[in-house]
Amino acid sequence: MRAFKFSKAADAGNAITLVSANTGARFLGGGTNLVDLMKEDVMHPTELVDITRLKYADIKKTGGGVQIGSTATNSYTANHETIRQEYPLLSMAILAGASAQIRNMATNGGNINQRTRCSYFYDVDMPCNKREPGSGCGALRGINRNHAILGWSEKCVAVFPSDMAVALTALGAVVNVEGAQQTKRSIPIGDYHRLPGDNPEKDNTLKQGEFITSIELPENDLADHSYYLKIRERSSYAFALVSVAAALSLNGSRISHVRIAMGGVAHKPWRASLAEKWLAGKDATEENFKAAAEAELKQARPLEHNKFKIALAKKAIIRALQGAMAGGAYGLHDKTDQG
């Protein structure tokens, strides 16, 4: 960690002004990722602006859904009655992430802005285009068991680590941001994170100084049939090998709406549009789930060590849809469930 300037923002305008004025400045929320990255010398901001005291921690109903504040903690959000009842998928996804201690510190804005856990990114002695553009991708021909099977480029094969963002993607969330001179933007979650392309140093489309004020969750009819499934190497406090957020609504046995997003497979939460398209209007049968999973994963390109993720992702899509059918949180859980 290197020396940096620290201030506590008086209000959002003040925070935005400070961070906009200095390209080396960063907002500091719970710090559960940024501080680690500073300790490892991966990031060395010259200035941190503490935003945890700003009044953006509410979770409130709006006309068309629910608005969750950016500085609310992950724990508060996951356990909030409205979220549990109306967006159980989001609760499940948040609670599948990190550890209780980290969730108590981490903010919602910080969660969707967290950076990849690729160890080539973390090890400053290794090449990494995300950390140091032009230095090469260490993982592309290195140890890439945990890396992307979808949407990667020769420049970067890292995956995005958040569980929460996978659920937000399935739920079609919108990220509200405010920049300098009170310019406001609303970014659909699918456009918020990026695929690496030629600029893996950019995780998302947020501009320097833009501050996330809230995340909107549009109303839906999916709450009764949603499920977040996370496959990992131990029962908690591990990033996903593959995760699937699945939600659907039914008209009899027929699927009227379906949302599927995957984590652990790409540089951004991966909306499984091909699978969704395949399932729309069809019967909710295992056979159809399987065909949908096949349709989605047809485009997958494995790396040397992660071919297993393709089979795993297919099975996970099927199981997550079955979980959603069975009533989400109340359907598949038993004490030995990996989810």
Added chain:
Amino acid sequence: MSETGKPINRIDGRLKVSGKATYSAEFNQPNMAYAFPVRATIAKGKIASIDDAAVKKEPGVLSVISHKNAFRLKPLDIQAQMKAGAAFLGENLPPLQSNIVHYPGQFIAVVVAESYEQARAAAYKLKVRYTVEKGATDLKTELLKSKKPKMFMGEEAQVNEGKAAASLASSTNRVDHTYSTPVEHHHPMEPHATVALWENSDQLTLYDATQGVGLTGTIAAYFFGLKPENVRVIAPFVGGGFGCKGLWLHTLLVAMAAKAAGRPVKLALTRQMMQTNVGHRAATIQRVALGTDANGKLSVMRHHTDSYNNLTEFFEPSGKQSLVLYEAPLREVTYNVAKLNRGTPTFMRAPGETPGTFALESAMDEMAYKLKIDPVEFRIKNHTTKDPMKGHEFSSEFLLDCYRIGAERFGWSSRNLEPRQKRNGKYLVGYGMATATYPAGRSASSVKVVMKSNGDVTLLTASIDIGTGTYTVLAQTASDALGVPVERIEVKIGDSALPPSPLAGGSQTTASIHPAALEACKLLRAQLAALATADPASKLNGRKPEDIGYADGKLFVTADPNKAESYTDILKRAKRNEMEACATTQPISGAGLTIPGALCTPREIPADQNSDIKQHAFHSFGAQFAEVWVDEDFGTIRVTRFTSVQDVGRIMNEKTARSQIIGGVIFGIGAALMEATEYDKRWGNAVVRTLADYHVPVHLDVPPIDVHFIGKPDPHISPIGARGIGEIGITGVSAAIANAVFNATGKRVRDLPLTPDKLL
């Protein structure tokens, strides 16, 4: 009732849970500075230049030390070090003495500053240029150039080389497979840390997170050219060791930094440094072949290990258990050892047996299945009551009871011989088992006991409690040996100024220090009895020593217990403030660890009191039983229950002993299912660098663990009868789990850990 064996709480437990137990990094000194090391970024080569100009401009920087300006330590000289008892370094590389780089992450410089943060920030500014050489980073490539080591820790390394082939070829039944285990890291909860403090230029104090204060002091004295008695090492509490807290380079480095800065200096390793600078368990590739006759009796066992080392002669001795378990007329155990430019491998909880039992006990399961014999039956059929190589009887051995009791407690009889027979919802359910074993030993150790005239007792020895319960069980032993309650007994350990003891390693601490403690207490009682019997004012006057008994802080006439006198009265009347006695445990000949410092004499336990290695083989045994649930869609494995039955001699404290076995089993679950450090062979760097990637079991991964002790005292290990228990708990665990996975799924995974990708 005897205190020994009771499941009493740790006497240091309250200090630990209230944060009052002081660990190495907490011994802050007045005017203390902080050191942060700079590490090599290449696997092999030379440092061409170091430019510290920018570092020196950073705020708070006091000193930048590299090979160019470092204090010249005494050079490596194994013979001279052996003579001085200073040979046992984690790696043979006195720090900052040359510009040669042997592995990525090697300490190549250290920055000393007023604060930790300043030292760390300044360290980034050091400019280092290298002349890079091609490093040896790929085990399979380097094995082509590997050597066959002649010796391992004083034993022949290659046993019956080449002799098994013919017998295997003529065996009725044969299994022959290759098993592999990955690099594992110790990661005790407490990271390594040292505070170094010089007084004048010849007195050094080290507050050091170490498994052996005497060992650390002796090695530091050697390399700084000091008298051993002028180096004091203090470690009252150590937050886990598992083998990685011998002497590693940071301890010397911080003493060099303190010398250069002329101030006390603290150096605490980061978790990332613990992945490279304090040892690891080397990866192994093991080929195990077994042959049996038509009746399922083993005719031959062959166990070959490919592994590597770097900067020491140590290599992972994974053939060890294959020289001890089972009756087989012929066994061949061999090793090939390559050299890699990777941090140096070292001892890690049950070195050898942990990966070795995975291979052997998997092979035993494969053979049992081939023979269509129950795996427990197959082991019983091939049980040996003697050390198969040396022919000695085991000092005490109840392995058959372990199998029988374990099978009963676990409900083994409901297991199907054929795999894939048991389901629970979407899970396949399987049962597996394996034999556990670990050698026992006893090293020389001195323990002093002091009794004050108020009856308070203090026990003193330079042993270490790495979390195992040494404080507590010593108090229990003394309580019985003196008839004084545990609450009146203070235990002082973890200081090289105390009577010498071996390092806490090799599961030897209990067997080594308790005979001395027992004898010292006995000597103390004899001195008290001598005072009383010679004193006309005492009720014991004129009695013979053999007529005197003791209980409840008193001596009494055995034939007439009313004739009694308290210790305090005896001492007060004799106008003694305190009385002390010291005794020394004799090592098992040829098997003891090196003991730094002067053992107390002449009050040694007679050598003939205990049998030695020429008459008996000293080993602990156990049986491990696992149930797993496998989700075949995802390849995820859950260990749902575990039974561990252990034959480890007498149990000193049922609670701390149980914790050791539970901890060992959890360690084994980690090894079986998730622990592995992978390296990028292009650069030799570890790509698993923190506890976020180096997965160890979380609570939810740990099932109910049923631990049962046979509890029969070993009559030969010592008058106490306790063998060690720190390591045996992990042995056999990964095989039991892998065997259960086979029973569940019909898939045999021979490559640890059993991560989901391997079952898909």
